[in-house]
Amino acid sequence: xxxxxxxxxxxxxxxxxxxxxxxxxxxxxxxxxxxxxxxxxxxxxxxxxxxxxxxxxxxxxxxxxxxxxxxxxxxxxxxxxxxxxxxxxxxxxxxxxxxxxxxxxxxxxxxxxxxxxxxxxxxxxxxxxxxxxxxxxxxxxxxxxxxxxxxxxxxxxxxxxxxxxxxxxxxxxxxxxxxxxxxxxxxxxxxxxxxxxxxxxxxxxxxxxxxxxxxxxxxxxxxxxxxxxxxxxxxxxxxxxxxxxxxxxxxxxxxxxxxxxxxxxxxxxxxxxxxxxxxxxxxxxxxxxxxxxxxxxxxxxxxxxxxxxxx
Amino acid sequence: xxxxxxxxxxxxxxxxxxxxxxxxxxxxxxxxxxxxxxxxxxxxxxxxxxxxxxxxxxxxxxxxxxxxxxxxxxxxxxxxxxxxxxxxxxxxxxxxxxxxxxxxxxxxxxxxxxxxxxxxxxxxxxxxxxxxxxxxxx
Numbered sequence: 311x312x313x314x315x316x317x318x319x320x321x322x323x324x325x326x327x328x329x330x331x332x333x334x335x336x337x338x339x340x341x342x343x344x345x346x347x348x349x350x351x352x353x354x355x356x357x358x359x360x361x362x363x364x365x366x367x368x369x370x371x372x373x374x375x376x377x378x379x380x381x382x383x384x385x386x387x388x389x390x391x392x393x394x395x396x397x398x399x400x401x402x403x404x405x406x407x408x409x410x411x412x413x414x415x416x417x418x419x420x421x422x423x424x425x426x427x428x429x430x431x432x433x434x435x436x437x438x439x440x441x442x443x444x445x446x447x448x449x450x451x452x453x454x455x456x457x458x459x460x461x462x463x464x465x466x467x468x469x470x471x472x473x474x475x476x477x478x479x480x481x482x483x484x485x486x487x488x489x490x491x492x493x494x495x496x497x498x499x500x501x502x503x504x505x506x507x508x509x510x511x512x513x514x515x516x517x518x519x520x521x522x523x524x525x526x527x528x529x530x531x532x533x534x535x536x537x538x539x540x541x542x543x544x545x546x547x548x549x550x551x552x553x554x555x556x557x558x559x560x561x562x563x564x565x566x567x568x569x570x571x572x573x574x575x576x577x578x579x580x581x582x583x584x585x586x587x588x589x590x591x592x593x594x595x596x597x598x599x600x601x602x603x604x605x606x607x608x609x610x611x612x613x614x615x616x617x618x619x620x621x
Numbered sequence: 622x623x624x625x626x627x628x629x630x631x632x633x634x635x636x637x638x639x640x641x642x643x644x645x646x647x648x649x650x651x652x653x654x655x656x657x658x659x660x661x662x663x664x665x666x667x668x669x670x671x672x673x674x675x676x677x678x679x680x681x682x683x684x685x686x687x688x689x690x691x692x693x694x695x696x697x698x699x700x701x702x703x704x705x706x707x708x709x710x711x712x713x714x715x716x717x718x719x720x721x722x723x724x725x726x727x728x729x730x731x732x733x734x735x736x737x738x739x740x741x742x743x744x745x746x747x748x749x750x751x752x753x754x755x756x757x758x759x
Contacts, residue, residue, distance in 0.1 A: 430640040430641075430642040430643055433639055433640045434635045434637060434639060434640065434643070437637050437639050437669075437670050437672075438635060438636075438637060438669075441637075441669065441670065457698055457699060460669075460670055460697070460699030460702075461699065461702065463637070463639075463669075463670040463672075464639075464670060464671070464672040464673065464699075464703060467637075467639040467640065467670065467672040467674075468672055468673060468674065471639075471640055471641070471672075471674060474640070475641065546685075546711060547677035547678070547681050547682065547685075547707065547711060548677075550673035550674055550676070550677050550706075550707055550710075551672075551673055551674055553673070553706070553710075554672070554673035554703070554706070557706065
């Protein structure tokens with residue numbers, strides 16, 4: 311028997327908890343085979359795509375290789391393929407449905423296709439790729455100072471290193487630019503990083519749990535890492551990465567949100583109405599990081615041209 | 622040259638100083654030829670991206686554990702933006718050579734004047750009439 315997990319039709323950080331709830335419920339059922347049903351998917355953000363891979367990896371670890379029904383909409387499935395999703399999914403899922411054989415990342419909006427991160431060498435490759443592809447888009451389309459490109463690469467590097475240093479397993483990163491009509495009527499660049507590893511609470515528990523006492527949990531662990539800059543290592547220089555990401559995003563009015571276990575923390579910029587800290591969410595393995603950097607210049611008018619849109 | 626050490630320290634050709642393992646490998650390579658308490662110069666020319674973890678692993682750890690004065694040259698604004706908060710957060714400082722040759726402190730403000738004084742006392746640097754401090758021709 312298989313247990314069904316529906317992939318939300320609009321799959322991004324907002325609908326992720328709905329997906330996580332379905333995942334948690336299906337996993338609760340025991341060792342049955344899981345079927346991730348994305349046939350009705352109409353859109354997925356990079357966060358949705360890397361999150362789905364993390365779920366696939368966690369499911370495969372628990373039992374039989376999970377099934378995945380690809381989106382039925384040809385445009386959607388084609389976009390997922392171009393974004394590099396199916397290249398990674400093939401190793402994790404038994405994929406059903408028509409998946410077109412297309413070249414990965416041939417479009418300007420896919421700054422970095424879904425890319426596995428397992429070791430420091432992968433982070434080097436990611437940083438090198440993003441500098442080649444992203445600098446023109448960051449400065450011309452987002453209106454960022456060309457100097458900010460390096461800061462972007464630094465933020466990306468630190469996000470990926472969280473996987474290498476803390477997850478205890480591999481993960482994925484994806485970077486895309488798109489029109490974000492929903493909140494901003496501006497273009498944004500989104501970095502999404504996800505793993506199905508041990509999560510922040512488990513990583514920080516040996517050094518931090520006692521300090522927090524009864525408050526200790528996923529939310530406290532995220533607060534310790536992102537707000538207080540603590541690390542599981544006793545080395546005095548540790549905890550620089552997330553602090554650096556925060557500085558970079560504060561400068562460019564960006565947003566960072568991290569989900570781990572049953573909690574989610576966000577540094578919320580003025581343009582967003584997200585909640586800074588949520589606890590008691592459906593449990594989901596590992597950690598999922600979202601960085602959003604919005605277009606800075608307003609002279610161009612809303613939207614900009616090209617690229618996928620999100621309502 | 623830090624860039625050259627990077628090439629010796631990691632597999633593949635990379636111009637970026639990113640990740641702690643890379644930083645550790647580069648620092649250990651540098652430390653091999655560096656007696657404790659020395660005055661060292663690191664040239665970042667040719668280095669692309671420097672992230673915070675690598676800045677801590679290389680620069681902050683050398684200052685904390687190995688050298689008396691560390692002088693950085695060939696820094697871009699982005700390099701400085703990575704190094705400055707890492708050092709300042711740890712109460713550490715280094716010197717850096719601006720493109721015009723003047724030396725300035727980078728990191729925590731308190732230890733920087735003593736570093737400049739150390740170079741002047743050893744006649745490795747001199748105060749110019751304009752007030753700036755530059756390396757002497759050595």
